[in-house]
Amino acid sequence: MPFMSVKFTLQKRVKLAQGLWMLYWLSVIVGILIFSVGIFFKIELRKRSELMDNNESHLVPNLLILMGMLACGANAFGGKVCHDSLDPMKFAKWKPMLKPYLLLCCGFNILLLLTALLCFLMQFAVYLTLSEGLKNSIKFYKDTDTPGRCFMKRTLDMTQIEFRCCGNNNFRDWFEVQWISNRYLDMSNDEVKEVLKTSHLSLLSRVLSNVEGKYLMDSVPFSCCNPGSPRPCIQHHLTNNSAHYDYDHRTEELNIWTRGCREALFSYYSSMMNSIGALFMLTLIIESVDMAGLKYLSTALETMADPENPECESEGWLLDKGVKETFAEMLAKLKTLGKKNQVEEGGDAQEAAT
Structure with missing residues (x-):
């Protein structure tokens, strides 16, 4: 029995398609925002890269840029599908792609969650790299004639002026x-x-x-x-x-x-990373609503009693089976794949032995 089934009339299908179209393009705007925040965060880190001990902290802005691009592409595709969903001829072209697309959206949502967690967890690494980097920056402040350190004085002076801080700890x-x-x-x-x-x-x-x-x-x-x-x-x-x-x-x-510059800079970067993490959690919620809505729309269009009569009723659902049955089926598929891999490895070993 389908999970969370809903009856749809023509009016409900039209409203769902229009609402999803608007939501998908809102997600595209959010994707552009994530991309822009990633660029801004990367620039902010590059501006003070001399004050940091390593480049590990650039992992977060690089992920933001990548996730922003993926969000724009995936949601633009979803918006196009919703726009064409009420035209049977156009929808037939997208129908075979819906299942792989929904699977890709599931993977994308998992990446969103992992990136949001990374924004919160990477703050400790930023704190450590700032601590060691500022200590070295103060040590090399006088080396204005040394290649690679010529602008250390200027960077540190501008940082102390901008963030109203002095020294590493104080x-x-x-x-x-x-x-x-x-x-x-x-x-x-x-x-x-x-x-x-x-x-x-x-x-x-x-x-x-x-x-x-x-x-x-x-x-x-x-x-x-x-x-x-x-x-x-x-x-x-x-x-x-x-x-x-x-x-x-x-x-x-x-x-x-x-106030020490380590505390000031860490407060600045950590507040930025917390805001980015919150943005990703909001994006995750919007993407989940998009996925659920598209699943309802696609099943509602597939179950129309008479596809040539748009006025007929249909039924849409979130899952083809119950939650327990769906998870049991997924586990069974994973076990089957594992067994196939073991058999293939065993066969390869026997062939190598002969």
């Missing part, structure tokens, strides 16, 4: 690296010589965790400055209260951004 990350190039240090200056020769934990007011041979200071780049601060930006000697008038580094931190 602004103190800049205290642990030499971020000023030797090219711009006066090696004849006594102060520079003193800093370069300073050992661990000496001159704490000026140098934190210094290492011999590195120019480490309690300073940050200009891009860490908060333009909303009521006083001019203090970016040097941040931990030295006596170096500035009416200043206490323990309480006055409005001067620079205190």
Whole structure:
């Protein structure tokens, strides 16, 4: 007995076909949106690829672009079928393709679900690659003359300005690296010589965790400055209260951004990936409704008592049999395929032995 059967008149078939046609073209628009979001996401990742440790995070935008293209093609075909469904001559041309098309739609919906889950699960990988990439970016900030790192300074400065952040975890990350190039240090200056020769934990007011041979200071780049601060930006000697008038580094931190760039960038990318995952779940619902509607329409057209009389009633259903019977039949087919493969492998082995 068919599962969820419904009686259809001519008026109901026409309304179903028109509604499905509109829904399929809405799905095409959603497919274009997914494709566009994939392009945008890829561009956003490429803009800050220097701040990331690897290219694994590009798997999601590549899948978005692919799924957007597939959605446009599959739904445009479904819309054409619905448009021609009320013309018996035109529908006869599409009829043999409906079963393979519905199977392909099932596979497409599974891919949609997997891609949506991937958008949520890949966020941890993005967090790790940002953490390691930003750490290396800060380390290579001064290498403006090194091929492959020439634009690292510009990228990191623009990121800190745009996302209102400073450093990897916080602004103190800049205290642990030499971020000023030797090219711009006066090696004849006594102060520079003193800093370069300073050992661990000496001159704490000026140098934190210094290492011999590195120019480490309690300073940050200009891009860490908060333009909303009521006083001019203090970016040097941040931990030295006596170096500035009416200043206490323990309480006055409005001067620079205190949020780390890893947190800021991860928040930006994770919110984008969550939105994309939600879009895919919505697309999955629309695609499922499209599939169910097309199945009802095709069965309703096939069961017309008199195909030449469009006024006659017909019956449409979602499944040819009950849910249990359908699943049992699918499992039986899968087992049969498995046995056939085993027999073929055994036959090949016997032939090889002879």
